[in-house]
Amino acid sequence: MKQYSIGIDIGSTCAKAVVLDAEKHIMERFLLPTGWSSVETAEKLKEQLSAYLSDAFTVATGYGRACVPFADRSVTEITCHGKGAAFLYSAPTLTVIDIGGQDTKIILLENGTVSDFLMNDKCSAGTGRFLEVMANTLGLRLETLCELASAGGGVSISSMCTVFAESEVISLIGRGEPRENIAFAVVDSIVTKVASQVSRLLQADGAVCLTGGLCELPYLRQALEKKLGRKVVTSSDGRYAGAIGAALLAWKDGAAK
Amino acid sequence: MADYVQMWKDLGMDLESHDVLCSVLPTAVGDVFMTQQNRPKAMDFWDLVISEVHGIRPAELIEEQKKGRKVFGTFCVYVPDEVVIAANGIVTGLCGGSQFWVPGGEAVLPKSTCPLIKASVGARLGRTCPFFRIADMYVGETTCDGKKKAYEILGEDVPMYVMDVPQMKRPEDILKWKNEIAAFAKKVEEFTGNKLTPEKLNEAIKLFNEKRKALARVYNARKSECLPISGRDALLMMQIAFFDDPARCAQMCNRLADELEQRIRDGVSVVPAGTKRILVTGTPLAVPNWKLHNIIETSGAAVVCEEMCTGTRYFENLVDETKTTLDEQFMALSERYMKTNCACFTPNTGRIDDILRMVKEYKVDGVIDCSLKFCCLYDTEKYSVSRALKEAGVPILSLETDYTDTDAEQLRTRIGAFVEMIDG
Ligand code: SF4
Ligand code: SF4
Numbered sequence: 095m096k097q098y099s100i101g102i103d104i105g106s107t108c109a110k111a112v113v114l115d116a117e118k119h120i121m122e123r124f125l126l127p128t129g130w131s132s133v134e135t136a137e138k139l140k141e142q143l144s145a146y147l148s149d150a151f152t153v154a155t156g157y158g159r160a161c162v163p164f165a166d167r168s169v170t171e172i173t174c175h176g177k178g179a180a181f182l183y184s185a186p187t188l189t190v191i192d193i194g195g196q197d198t199k200i201i202l203l204e205n206g207t208v209s210d211f212l213m214n215d216k217c218s219a220g221t222g223r224f225l226e227v228m229a230n231t232l233g234l235r236l237e238t239l240c241e242l243a244s245a246g247g248g249v250s251i252s253s254m255c256t257v258f259a260e261s262e263v264i265s266l267i268g269r270g271e272p273r274e275n276i277a278f279a280v281v282d283s284i285v286t287k288v289a290s291q292v293s294r295l296l297q298a299d300g301a302v303c304l305t306g307g308l309c310e311l312p313y314l315r316q317a318l319e320k321k322l323g324r325k326v327v328t329s330s331d332g333r334y335a336g337a338i339g340a341a342l343l344a345w346k347d348g349a350a351k
Numbered sequence: 352m353a354d355y356v357q358m359w360k361d362l363g364m365d366l367e368s369h370d371v372l373c374s375v376l377p378t379a380v381g382d383v384f385m386t387q388q389n390r391p392k393a394m395d396f397w398d399l400v401i402s403e404v405h406g407i408r409p410a411e412l413i414e415e416q417k418k419g420r421k422v423f424g425t426f427c428v429y430v431p432d433e434v435v436i437a438a439n440g441i442v443t444g445l446c447g448g449s450q451f452w453v454p455g456g457e458a459v460l461p462k463s464t465c466p467l468i469k470a471s472v473g474a475r476l477g478r479t480c481p482f483f484r485i486a487d488m489y490v491g492e493t494t495c496d497g498k499k500k501a502y503e504i505l506g507e508d509v510p511m512y513v514m515d516v517p518q519m520k521r522p523e524d525i526l527k528w529k530n531e532i533a534a535f536a537k538k539v540e541e542f543t544g545n546k547l548t549p550e551k552l553n554e555a556i557k558l559f560n561e562k563r564k565a566l567a568r569v570y571n572a573r574k575s576e577c578l579p580i581s582g583r584d585a586l587l588m589m590q591i592a593f594f595d596d597p598a599r600c601a602q603m604c605n606r607l608a609d610e611l612e613q614r615i616r617d618g619v620s621v622v623p624a625g626t627k628r629i630l631v632t633g634t635p636l637a638v639p640n641w642k643l644h645n646i647i648e649t650s651g652a653a654v655v656c657e658e659m660c661t662g663t664r665y666f667e668n669l670v671d672e673t674k675t676t677l678d679e680q681f682m683a684l685s686e687r688y689m690k691t692n693c694a695c696f697t698p699n700t701g702r703i704d705d706i707l708r709m710v711k712e713y714k715v716d717g718v719i720d721c722s723l724k725f726c727c728l729y730d731t732e733k734y735s736v737s738r739a740l741k742e743a744g745v746p747i748l749s750l751e752t753d754y755t756d757t758d759a760e761q762l763r764t765r766i767g768a769f770v771e772m773i774d775g
């Protein structure tokens with residue numbers, strides 16, 4: 095029997111790693127930018143995890159999950175995020191919203207297991223990438239964009255497509271629209287897109303949680319709450335949900351050995 | 352490999368581009384089919400046909416043409432092959448399933464056309480598919496808007512006959528389709544110079560019923576808990592059925608079914624016990640479109656049935672063989688064909704009933720409803736399909752894809768997650 099389990103989540107912008115002990119306490123959590131190569135990122139993770147590796151089962155997830163040679167197996171991010179979210183927020187019915195860098199996942203959990211899911215990864219509208227592009231256009235950091243947005247209003251972006259939305263933002267800037275208002279419009283646009291996806295899976299009762307990197311932006315969560323008309327919870331470990339889920343599955347693997 | 356270059360030249364094909372197309376096929380076949388373990392021996396026939404897909408059958412068709420027979424190319428399972436065969440004609444399917452042809456289609460069609468249509472038009476205009484060159488006449492049909500308008504463009508390049516498919520299934524629509532079949536029969540008589548007789552039509556009806564029964568036998572074997580054939584192999588058999596001689600098709604399918612039935616008796620399965628069984632439904636999968644099946648079956652699940660035109664819609668329901676006049680036979684044909692449930696019709700609740708029935712018959716663990724990009728009909732119908740399956744407690748995954756490989760990883764994640772979900 096091994097002492098630890100490791101979950102690795104290689105996303106499009108960030109790679110996350112979590113180490114759990116036998117009591118399922120989080121011993122270690124850290125992240126690295128994914129950069130150009132998932133393989134290199136996996137190498138770096140391996141170095142940082144060297145203290146645990148030989149005494150742990152490892153599960154990899156995320157879009158770079160196939161590039162982690164030292165993992166015992168790989169599991170899709172839907173299953174891992176589901177497991178991780180159920181660990182962070184216990185509720186009999188839970189809708190998980192994960193706004194990632196490249197994709198947005200909506201996962202419905204019933205009693206801790208995935209019963210349905212939706213994924214948007216065909217276009218960047220409604221993903222973290224959209225916010226990033228807009229923040230760049232406005233010359234702002236993501237955090238500042240969200241702070242500003244909370245003070246703005248009255249403007250909207252009509253285009254769903256990131257490329258067209260960007261030119262809309264540029265013309266708003268050109269027209270002299272205050273940055274607060276543009277920032278508001280940007281957040282409103284992504285929240286509207288995400289909410290329309292969520293509505294396809296949202297249950298009449300049950301909790302809603304937000305995971306992924308963007309859950310650390312308070313205004314985004316509030317805006318989403320407002321749009322959905324539902325309470326949306328987050329956790330400080332929200333962005334590790336996928337890695338935590340992978341580590342939990344690794345424990346199960348280990349126990350089965 | 353036999354040398355078909357002269358034949359392709361005589362067909363006026365663009366040999367240079369055709370070489371490019373031919374060079375990718377062997378790898379695709381190798382990756383998708385040859386990597387499988389424990390395949391039925393009888394698949395050797397289809398392996399051979401696909402390895403020389405632009406050679407063997409086209410050469411046969413040309414031989415027949417030399418004897419004066421006419422080849423009709425079709426795009427939809429609503430076109431009644433029996434009528435053509437009864438007039439000593441030959442039918443070949445013409446649907447394009449490769450991304451290779453899409454840019455050629457996009458040169459004349461809107462980008463927002465489904466890839467099946469774009470590929471079919473591209474295959475004709477680009478002169479890179481022998482079947483599209485050989486066909487003496489194309490038979491289109493007024494099913495979806497994309498096809499209707501594409502036929503106008505194809506019709507400038509090749510003799511084109513379009514059948515007017517009804518949009519509903521009321522008694523008057525079945526009568527209307529009967530009249531369309533009668534009008535088509537007249538056209539076929541003119542074009543081939545051969546008269547239709549009730550005897551000949553009856554023979555053709557029987558021939559096609561035999562082919563349907565043989566295909567159904569293979570599908571029946573897939574209902575077994577002990578799965579004797581992969582979804583990929585069954586799909587290949589199905590796709591080739593659109594091109595092959597109907598009598599040989601029936602013979603080969605029966606030979607395969609014999610082996611599959613023996614495998615079931617011997618407990619030989621192509622997958623480990625407990626492998627999740629998937630029903631695939633949606634738009635047709637034309638050769639060489641194996642992307643979906645390949646991803647599903649390399650993600651730990653098995654495809655046990657296709658509720659598709661390259662699947663059950665092609666062979667379910669037989670034509671009444673007891674009719675003795677052409678008029679009655681046309682009606683019998685209409686009645687059989689109008690049972691096919693395609694999203695071009697409204698309402699199309701029969702398709703939902705079919706899917707629910709097949710979920711039971713094929714002991715299905717989950718359904719994947721996949722439509723080609725820009726197919727508004729099947730895309731819209733996903734809503735009712737998914738609602739009905741959810742109500743029945745059957746896991747359902749809705750997907751949309753095209754012929755490119757760019758979304759392969761995204762599909763792999765969704766399908767992998769779906770399989771993990773039903774695995775519990
Ligand atoms: S999907 Fe509809 S239009 Fe297409 S081949 Fe089938 S019946 Fe014909
Ligand atoms: S898949 Fe849809 S859009 Fe394409 S040919 Fe068939 S019915 Fe028409």
